[in-house]
Amino acid sequence: MEPIQTAIRVVPLEHYVILASALFCIGILGVLFRRNTIIILMCIELMLNSVTLLLAAFSAYHSDPAGQVFVFFIMVVAAAEVAVGLAILVMMKRNIDSIDINLLNRLKW
């Protein structure tokens, strides 16, 4: 634990926060502007991973293992979520033979 902690602390904390925020924003932009649903799923995954990075950095700076344990929970939940999401995609692909997000417009407000 100790050498890894010092290795993480070589980079200042602000840089981790900025990197994670940048990754998170890239994820948001991807979800909002890409049309392929697989890419959108990947962007959501990117958002979750930026959180993971942030938690690991904070955890090393606070010398508190709770943050790193939370990372495992996020991984498990992300895996479950992607499994369900891909299943829904397969179901859609069978019904309409496309995974383009623009076809999802039959329910209108």
Next chain:
Amino acid sequence: MASLIVLSLLGIFLLFLGLGKNKKFYAPFGIIGLLIALVLQITNSGQHSPLLENMVQFDSLASVFSSSMLVLTLMIFLLGIEYYKDMPKNVAENYSLMLFSLVGGLLMTSFANMVTLFLGIEILSIPLYILSGSKKKSYRSNEASFKYFLLGSFASAFLLFGIALVYGVTASFDISAISRFCSTHSEGLPPLMTGGMLMIFLGLAFKVAAVPFHFWSPDVYEGSPTLITAFMSTVVKTAGFAALYRLISHAFSPLPESMIWMLWILTFLTLAVGNLSALWQSSFKRLLAYSSIANSGFLLLALLSGDPQSPGTILFYTFTYSLATLTAFSLFFSVKKSSQGSEQMEIFTGLWKNNPFLAIMLTFALFSLAGIPPLAGFFGKYLVFFSAIRQDFLWISAFAILMAVVGIYYYFSVLRFVFSAKENPITIQYPKTSMVVIILCGLLLVILGIFPSLILSY
């Protein structure tokens, strides 16, 4: 805690029962298990100490909200007997997914740590993504499911980022530690902390469908199978507001000024958009979706007024709203079945001449949603306005009362069809099990309207 274990085991048990292909047993076993969980929940309410290394805490707040969710799920299971009668397969999975989702709901009401909040929300949501797509061949159901999945996971990413930022500042996930940090830094919180809080509220606002994060809700409500829509608009809403209340009162107290302003704007928008867009709906399911957004607005008002009685008000309001909504959905389902699956409000034409009893029950439900005395919905709205006015929030209360009047208009537009003189030659099959549910809901609505202290005394 015991009820959590019972529900999880019951869900697994029902999954195995699904191998046996005997559909008659699923709902009765589910109902028995839910009753056991309810009894355990009520008898255990004296135990307030935090459990599992300070992860969950079943205090009195959590146990009353959990009991109300268990009662609502029980009623949904009773309705499910009829709803799933014609479904050829995978019925057991539907029931057990609802149970798993309920477990998430219970965790959301009783979290004492941000990790449990996140896990609760995910355990609640992931089964719902599947359930809303459970009509596999229906394109609308697919679309609802995918939209819900996409926006739901988008929202939980925001929630997570918020939790990470709050952790970065306070060095703890524990809500009492976070609350200690908030009270020692009450004069000015670091910007990372306010940003984190903002993102957490944003993630939860998605779950309770507060404007401007409500876009998913009408689409998802309309596309999902009706029983699942009923589950989403009752149990999930209760869980969402219980979690929001717990977060505001236990973790982020006192709230910084900027956050309070943000939440007031959210309340204002939710009240306005929810009520006004309901005026233009012609589909009954969409009407109820907008009504659920509008009711989120009233609940947010009760939440923000910061009155000492607001937990009782929120409980009373969510419970009575859920009872009325369940009645409306159950009747809607039966009438829809006998009118070739149409979901427009026109299907209720001439219901009074056709079947006076069902017409009266629908009237009860809609009167309660609109807030007409002596039904329980009136008292719920009265409590909300009373607590807001007592805390000197006059303008927003006046606006909310105006919006409640708008609400009366659109609920009555349904009743116009019910009591119209036109004949509508359909025969409505209304089974006994569902009859039990609506009679129970109707009775509770009247009784709670006259004796609201039955719930408020908790």
